[in-house]
Amino acid sequence: MLGIVPASLFFVFLSKIPAVGRGDAFKEVYPWLSDLGIGFSFNLDGLSMFFALLVTGVGALIMIYAGYYMRSYQKTNRFFGYLVFFMAGMLGLVTASDWITLFMFWEFTSISSFMLIGFKHEKTAAREAALQALLITGGGGLALLAGLIMMSLPYHSFSIEAVINDPQPFLQSSLFVPATILILIGAFTKSAIFPFHFWLPGAMQAPSPVSAFLHSATMVKAGIYLLARLHPVMESQELWIYTLSVFGVVTMFVGAWFALAQQDLKKILAYTTVSALGTMVLLIGTSTAYSVTAALVFLLVHAFYKATLFMMAGNIEKITGTRDMNQLGQLNRFMPVATVISLLALLSMSGIPPMIGFIGKELMYEAKLNAPAAGNFILLTGFLANAFTVFVSLRFAYGVFWGKKQDFKKQPHEPDVSLLVGPAVLVFISLLLGIFPNQIAGLLGSAFQSVLPGETLIKLKLWHGFNEILLLSFLTVLLGVVMFVYRKAIIRIVCYLNSNYFNLKLSQRFFTGIDVFLNLTKKKTAVVQHGYHRFYLMTIFIAAALLLILTMPAVDFQFDFDLKFDGLSFFVMLAAIMIIAGSIAVIVAQSRLVALIATGFVGIGITIVFVLYSGVDLAITMVMVETLTVVLGAMVVYHLPKYLNYSGVGSRIRDGIVAVFFGFVMGFLALQTSKPTTLTKISDYFVENSYTKAFGENIVNVILVDFRALDTLGEIVVLALAAIGIVSLLKLNAQKKSSR
Amino acid sequence: MKTEILKIAAAHLKPFLLILSLVVLYRGHNEPGGGFIAGLLAGMAYVIYAGAFGVSKAKQLRLAKPMFFMGFGIGIALFSGMIGLMNGADSIFTGVWTTLTFGDFSLKLGTPLLFDLGVYLTVAGMLVKVIFTVMEEDV
Numbered sequence: 111m112l113g114i115v116p117a118s119l120f121f122v123f124l125s126k127i128p129a130v131g132r133g134d135a136f137k138e139v140y141p142w143l144s145d146l147g148i149g150f151s152f153n154l155d156g157l158s159m160f161f162a163l164l165v166t167g168v169g170a171l172i173m174i175y176a177g178y179y180m181r182s183y184q185k186t187n188r189f190f191g192y193l194v195f196f197m198a199g200m201l202g203l204v205t206a207s208d209w210i211t212l213f214m215f216w217e218f219t220s221i222s223s224f225m226l227i228g229f230k231h232e233k234t235a236a237r238e239a240a241l242q243a244l245l246i247t248g249g250g251g252l253a254l255l256a257g258l259i260m261m262s263l264p265y266h267s268f269s270i271e272a273v274i275n276d277p278q279p280f281l282q283s284s285l286f287v288p289a290t291i292l293i294l295i296g297a298f299t300k301s302a303i304f305p306f307h308f309w310l311p312g313a314m315q316a317p318s319p320v321s322a323f324l325h326s327a328t329m330v331k332a333g334i335y336l337l338a339r340l341h342p343v344m345e346s347q348e349l350w351i352y353t354l355s356v357f358g359v360v361t362m363f364v365g366a367w368f369a370l371a372q373q374d375l376k377k378i379l380a381y382t383t384v385s386a387l388g389t390m391v392l393l394i395g396t397s398t399a400y401s402v403t404a405a406l407v408f409l410l411v412h413a414f415y416k417a418t419l420f421m422m423a424g425n426i427e428k429i430t431g432t433r434d435m436n437q438l439g440q441l442n443r444f445m446p447v448a449t450v451i452s453l454l455a456l457l458s459m460s461g462i463p464p465m466i467g468f469i470g471k472e473l474m475y476e477a478k479l480n481a482p483a484a485g486n487f488i489l490l491t492g493f494l495a496n497a498f499t500v501f502v503s504l505r506f507a508y509g510v511f512w513g514k515k516q517d518f519k520k521q522p523h524e525p526d527v528s529l530l531v532g533p534a535v536l537v538f539i540s541l542l543l544g545i546f547p548n549q550i551a552g553l554l555g556s557a558f559q560s561v562l563p564g565e566t567l568i569k570l571k572l573w574h575g576f577n578e579i580l581l582l583s584f585l586t587v588l589l590g591v592v593m594f595v596y597r598k599a600i601i602r603i604v605c606y607l608n609s610n611y612f613n614l615k616l617s618q619r620f621f622t623g624i625d626v627f628l629n630l631t632k633k634k635t636a637v638v639q640h641g642y643h644r645f646y647l648m649t650i651f652i653a654a655a656l657l658l659i660l661t662m663p664a665v666d667f668q669f670d671f672d673l674k675f676d677g678l679s680f681f682v683m684l685a686a687i688m689i690i691a692g693s694i695a696v697i698v699a700q701s702r703l704v705a706l707i708a709t710g711f712v713g714i715g716i717t718i719v720f721v722l723y724s725g726v727d728l729a730i731t732m733v734m735v736e737t738l739t740v741v742l743g744a745m746v747v748y749h750l751p752k753y754l755n756y757s758g759v760g761s762r763i764r765d766g767i768v769a770v771f772f773g774f775v776m777g778f779l780a781l782q783t784s785k786p787t788t789l790t791k792i793s794d795y796f797v798e799n800s801y802t803k804a805f806g807e808n809i810v811n812v813i814l815v816d817f818r819a820l821d822t823l824g825e826i827v828v829l830a831l832a833a834i835g836i837v838s839l840l841k842l843n844a845q846k847k848s849s850r
Numbered sequence: 851m852k853t854e855i856l857k858i859a860a861a862h863l864k865p866f867l868l869i870l871s872l873v874v875l876y877r878g879h880n881e882p883g884g885g886f887i888a889g890l891l892a893g894m895a896y897v898i899y900a901g902a903f904g905v906s907k908a909k910q911l912r913l914a915k916p917m918f919f920m921g922f923g924i925g926i927a928l929f930s931g932m933i934g935l936m937n938g939a940d941s942i943f944t945g946v947w948t949t950l951t952f953g954d955f956s957l958k959l960g961t962p963l964l965f966d967l968g969v970y971l972t973v974a975g976m977l978v979k980v981i982f983t984v985m986e987e988d989v
Contacts, residue, residue, distance in 0.1 A: 727884065734890045738977075741897075745984060819965055823927050826972040830920045833976040837983045844987060 113173035116197060120166035123159060130159050130556055137207070147267035153207030156556025160406065161204035161335055163553070168327045168417050169197050171532035175421050176319035178528040179428065183317070189229055193323070196222035200328050204335055209258040209268040212336075216254065216300070219329050220247040226320040227313045239312035242620060246299050246309045254296025254336075260289035270339070277343040290349055293340065301333025303391060304361040307384045308616040314376040318424025321376060326383050326416035331409060334390045338405070338561045345397050345562070354395025355488070361388025363491050366498035367612075371604040375423040375433040375510070378502055379416060382459070385495055386412045392488070393474065396481050399565040404473035406554050406561070407570065411458060411470040414540045418455040418533040419506075422448060425525040425533075426510065430518055435505070439513035444522035447530060449511045454537045456503040458544075461496065462587065466544040469570055471496060471586075475579045476568075493586060500590025505597060544572060648768055655775040682722055688715035702747045710740040853902075860902035867895035875970050876963070885966035889973025896978045905985045916982070919975035927968030930961040 126136065136154035154162070176193065180186045199218025206212035221244070228240030258268070264279035265272045273280055280286060297303075302310035313325050324330070337354065344350035365385030372378045386408070393405035425448060426441065427433040442449040454465065461471030474496075478489045524530075543550060547570035558567040574580060593600050692711035699705035713736030720729035871891035878884030900908035 727887065730883075730887050731890070734887065734894065738890075738894075738897075742981070742984065819927075819931065819962070822965070822969060823924075823931070826927060826969050827924055829976045830924060830972055833916075833920060833979045836980050840983045840987050 113170045113177070115194070116166045116173060117170035119201075120163060120170055123154075123162045123166060126154065127159065127553055127556075130154060130156055142211075147262070147265075147269075148210045149208045149267075149269065150211055151208045151269075152202075152205045152211070153271070154205055155560050156553075156558070157335070157338055157560035158205045160410075160553060160557035161331070162201055164331075164410070164413055165197060165200045165204065165328050168323060168413060168536070171535055172319050172323040172327075172417070172421075174528055175322070175424075175532040176317075178526055179319055179424060180317065182428075183229075189226070189317070192222050192225045192229075193320070196226065196324060196329070200332070203332055207270045209262055209270060212270070213251070213255050213258060216296075216332065217248070217251050219324075219332060220244060220251055220300075223247065223313070223324050223329055226324060227316040229317060229320070230315065233315065236315040238621070239309070239315040242617065243309040243313050245624070246306055246620075250296045250299025250306070253292040253299075257289045257292030257294075257296060260285040260292065274339075274342055280343065281347065287349065290344070290347070290353075293336070294353055297333035297336045298357060298391075299333070300336075301330050301387045301391070302361075302384050303333070303357050303388060304364050304384075305616065307361060307365065308620070310384055311377050311380040312617060314374070314380050318376070318420055318427065321379070322417045322420035322424070326379065326420055327413040330383065330387055331390075331413070334387065334394070334405075334409065337391060337394050341394055341397070341402075341561050342563055351395050351397060354391050358388050358390075358392025358395055359488055359491050361385070362392055362495045364388070366495040366502075367604070368608070369502045370498055371601050371608060373435045375426065375435065375438075375506070376420070378435075378506060379419055379423060382499055382502060383412075383416055385499065386416070389474065389492070389495070392492075393477055394561070396477055396488075397562070398477060398480055398482070399562065400473060400480050400568055401477035402558060402562045402565075403554070403568040403570075404470065404477045406557055407466070407473055408470040410550070410554075411467050411540065414536045415455040415458040415465075415467060418451065418536045418540075419459070421529070421533045422452045422455070425529050428529075429520075429522050429525060431520075435509040437516060438510045439516045440511070441522060442511040445524045447534075448525055451530065451533045451537050452511070453507055454541060455533070456507050458537075458540045460500040460503040460587065460590065461583065463572060464541065464544045466540045466547065468544060468583070469547055469572060471583060472574060472579055473568065473570075475582045479579065493582065493589075496586045497589035497593065500587055501593040501597075501600075504590060504594040508594075547572060644765075648765075651768055651772040655772045658775050658779060679722070682719065685715045685718040685722070688712075688718070702750060703744065706740055706743045706747060709743075710736055713739070856902040860898045864895045864899050867891055867898075871895070871970070871974075875966060878966060885969030886973055888966075889970040890977060892970065892974040893977030893981075896974075897981050900982060900985055905982050909982065916975040916977075916979035919971045920979065923968045923971030923973075923975060925968070926971065927965050930964035930968065933961050933964075 130136070137152065139149055139151040142148050142150040173190075173193070176190070180189055183189065196219055199215045199222060202215035203212055203219060206215060224240050224244035227243050228236050230236045231240075260283075261273060261280050262268045263285065264283050280289070283289075299306045310325060310330065314321055316325065362385050365381050365383070365388055369378050369381035369385065372381060390405050390409055390412075393401040393408065423433055426438065429445070430438060430441070432438065458465035458467030461467045474492065475489075478492050481488055551567065551570060554570075555567045558565075689712050692708045692715060695708035695711065696705050699708055713732065717729050717732045717736065720726070720732060871888040874883040874891060875885055875888035876883075878888065896908060896911065899911070
């Protein structure tokens with residue numbers, strides 16, 4: 111049912127295609143932090159449209175799929191909440207026309223990805239993978255924010271259009287290089303580009319709908335979106351072109367290589383996703399009409415077949431209870447429909463006609479042949495990566511649907527219809543677009559204009575005639591088939607190489623790094639947070655007193671006071687005597703309870719002073735706080751041992767010095783405030799405006815709930831947090847007791 | 851601690867203190883009072899009750915849902931800040947006032963009062979939650 115929302119959004123976006131194609135702009139601008147040049151604004155152009163359609167279209171299908179798939183899980187309402195949250199974040203990201211808005215939605219997607227990867231939070235592996243993904247994409251997000259701010263500095267505004275329409279101020283600014291590097295880190299972490307790629311295979315801990323949606327079709331494409339969005343600004347910059355090309359090629363190859371020997375279906379798909387993302391980065395970095403066309407087509411193609419395959423992998427796991435290739439086989443007998451759908455998706459992945467994957471691959475080769483620099487090297491690596499993909503697809507198809515006969519615990523059966531609708535639709539579209547590719551030329555054309563203005567989209571054709579590109583395609587498939595024939599030897603070699611030479615263990619190293627960091631902070635915390643309450647108090651008092659002394663010259667502090675004791679009323683004298691007597695009693699008290707009551711006595715004395723000087727609000731609060739303190743204190747004291755060991759003379763003298771010092775500073779301060787001063791008082795403003803602007807006569811309260819309401823909100827949040835903290839500490843203690 | 855006098859006093863004090871706390875809350879805008887004090891008062895009503903009858907009894911009271919009230923209070927406070935925004939103000943927590951009139955009796959209501967209500971609920975919830983937990987620990 112939830113699929114209705116994204117589906118209707120999809121059609122809304124679809125209906126806007128002609129308008130966007132004409133160049134009409136759909137803009138929504140809400141003022142946000144206008145003083146800082148930040149707007150909450152959106153803009154729908156070709157590229158945004160392309161991604162928005164992808165997000166809503168695939169999203170609708172995934173929702174249908176997930177609706178059935180998640181039935182066996184607990185707390186699915188949470189799951190769908192996160193999923194919708196993600197979808198909103200992703201839509202916001204691709205339609206934002208303000209860098210800060212974009213960044214905010216960028217973080218939305220990171221957080222929802224964290225929640226979804228860790229959805230099976232009882233499993234340690236899921237929690238670790240979620241944390242890893244969050245730290246990497248979140249860290250990248252911070253880098254991105256820094257980069258975006260640096261980029262926007264010369265413009266005094268965070269508008270995306272400002273940078274794109276006039277890149278020169280940014281390109282010539284001294285922050286160009288650091289900003290570019292930081293933005294690239296942001297994009298690369300999000301899109302799992304080497305060396306940050308390792309979080310993506312870990313993210314396969316998420317339920318299959320999530321892998322299909324976030325970690326293949328949409329979220330990991332956010333980095334690609336950012337690169338495509340910025341490309342018109344950067345296309346002339348060598349730094350940009352070379353970084354994209356180098357990291358793209360490496361990721362493309364590394365991903366394909368590690369996909370070769372995987373046994374887990376979802377891991378295979380994850381590594382081929384890494385490879386595909388690398389390919390897209392490379393294609394954008396190549397920056398020709400061919401390569402950008404190829405990048406857009408391939409992005410679409412990949413989203414279609416990868417989402418399909420992830421959903422099918424989920425189906426297979428659901429029905430057979432495993433996604434290990436070694437334990438699967440002969441499934442074509444039990445699920446013919448699923449087999450056909452998967453095979454078509456795998457054909458698309460291998461780039462075999464008539465699927466649209468073929469067109470994607472043809473364009474890729476064409477782009478690489480026409481690459482301006484290092485063409486041969488890129489072509490060779492791309493050729494190998496593609497052959498590896500063919501090999502992996504064959505292995506997937508053969509190993510799962512044919513291959514050895516397996517004994518399943520339960521008889522496998524065809525997946526439920528709603529589990530097949532999504533994959534079937536996606537595959538059908540892949541097939542249809544393979545045969546009639548020009549149906550999407552309009553959409554791709556307007557997206558193309560946003561990435562590479564000034565050039566035009568290459569015409570999409572299934573059949574290019576007999577040329578070198580067709581030969582390359584043929585050789586790719588041939589190599590893949592040959593590798594498949596010798597698969598046992600190849601897998602053995604790859605495993606050997608992986609474990610002996612390419613064992614990067616990036617994931618483990620990442621966690622080791624985190625542990626080292628945590629230990630460091632633990633040591634630091636142990637020094638600062640030593641756990642002795644009396645020293646905390648001492649630190650606070652000394653620091654406060656010293657800071658006050660430091661600021662004294664600024665307010666023209668003078669040590670001449672005109673103390674007048676005559677004219678004090680009898681009650682004030684009484685209160686003062688109460689306070690002094692109470693204080694002395696605290697010092698000489700022989701038991702904790704007496705000391706406690708004596709502090710209560712002091713408190714009441716102060717309350718009387720407040721009453722006499724018309725601070726009634728303070729007085730009421732004070733009475734209650736004092737009473738509560740004494741009551742609570744009494745409860746605690748009840749459990750403490752009696753005054754067994756007095757503090758020694760030395761520490762008493764030390765405490766006394768601190769107390770007297772602090773007392774004197776506060777006393778001087780109090781006397782100072784009573785003197786006439788040249789500084790303007792903020793209280794005058796409140797007195798003047800309290801009734802006229804806020805309709806309240808109780809100034810203290812008006813300040814609390816109106817002028818300074820935000821501060822008060824902060825305070826009550828702190829109160830609630832403190833309560834939660836206290837309660838959880840006490841409960842923890844109780845648990846320990848009962849377990850003993 | 852559990853004497854009959856305290857029990858009777860606590861049982862009768864509770865509604866009185868609660869009503870008093872509401873009065874204090876409302877009058878806070880013009881005269882001494884306000885959400886913070888009122889919250890403490892309301893919380894006290896429950897604390898005294900718990901002191902007389904024990905925490906387990908006090909926890910069964912109808913309104914003894916401190917965690918809910920804390921969250922709800924912060925929610926109300928935040929929401930009161932949004933109302934101004936919805937009315938087209940420039941910044942969050944801009945006051946909006948209306949006066950309700952029933953015949954001779956008129957009631958001045960505004961978002962700051964709503965905000966104060968949030969403070970009231972949060973403070974009361976916090977107090978009750980913490981003290982109940984401490985008292986439970988005691989037993």
